[in-house]
Amino acid sequence: MASLPPPLTWLDPGEPFPAVTVAWGQESDAPGLLCAGADLLPHTLQAAYAQGIFPWFSDGQPILWWSPDPRMVLRVQDFRLHRSLRKTLHTFIATAGCEVRMDTAFPQVIQACAESSRRGQSGTWIVDDMVAAYTRLHTLGLAHSVETWCDGVLVGGLYCIGIGQAVFGESMFMRQTDASKIALAALVAFCRHTGIQMVDCQQNTQHLASLGAREMPRADFVHHVRQAREGQAPQWEFSPLYWNELLSA
Template identity: 45%
Template structure:
């Protein structure tokens, strides 16, 4: 495991351990974050602990044509229960992702420093958000890093049933129209699996990442 200091550097992703941890330490400056995502690396750690940088193998992704929309979700989308916008409330979205209560989690990995760093990346046009509205109230959304051919999803929240799914599906439809290659979902979870995401070898992911 590599220990980072002030220099902007990451070791090759092949040096990650079996869990997928590549490096420890460093900072969350926009410059380091941009370098990390461009190399297939992302931060994920508990608040108050050292920064952990991940490059897992396998990698959870969604190939956009493999999106799975259930019959009940198609009905919700067709009834226009929600309104979806893009990049209109980035700070509100990331703050909701930070504050939302999640089953099995006592805290959040989205520290105040992460909020400020990603908001700066949003100001630079790199971090982007999806907002889901119901009766003009923000009830769901997600944010991530836009690499131009891959969108790296970071976190999502939902205050009413299905709001985050609507945001996810809307994002995928947008990325498909813009000819993105895939949506990076980082690490397996059953919710993403139900939407059509699957695990691929890190080597395959890196080949796609580097084929701009």
């Protein structure tokens, strides 16, 4: 008979997070679930990410906090630039009016991610409270958007958290084919240029694995975060010269 997971810890606002080692295991119905409650204030979110914890919940649920083991990450040197994406990038770079920007349209990016349909999902985890919370983080310089623009129109992008040199990917969207992949490739190029080693992907998906992401033990991930969060935060600006970090490889 499978063992039951331990009772779920409920946090009041301001309470510290429990150790990630007490998160529910793979044998449970919710692997990686750590605790519930607290709030989505900037200092709470910053404390969570600094310990390898992130919020994920739907409308009608309390705030749920997660720290799965293993953790899906993309080491930027392992990014797979498939032939088709390489061709797409060459075309994008050579096309007048097409460009990547950072942090010029964060509210639009996170709202577009919230409104994007996901295969196998009937709703979104990017609920209104999450949109408001991460927009506050953006104003504090801790949440960032990577945006794909064509002829002045936002056609794709992603948003992420950055604490020092620790980067945590959150969600992507696209309105044109491959626009989100272009944004991810731009983030990888940016990370390579600025010395950032990896991007947290949270959960294992086939799509991320196809681009070079892989699982790593949570303990190793948390160790990386502790070191990377103390690093010098980069200037979140994208230069077309950064494409050389990918295309010259």
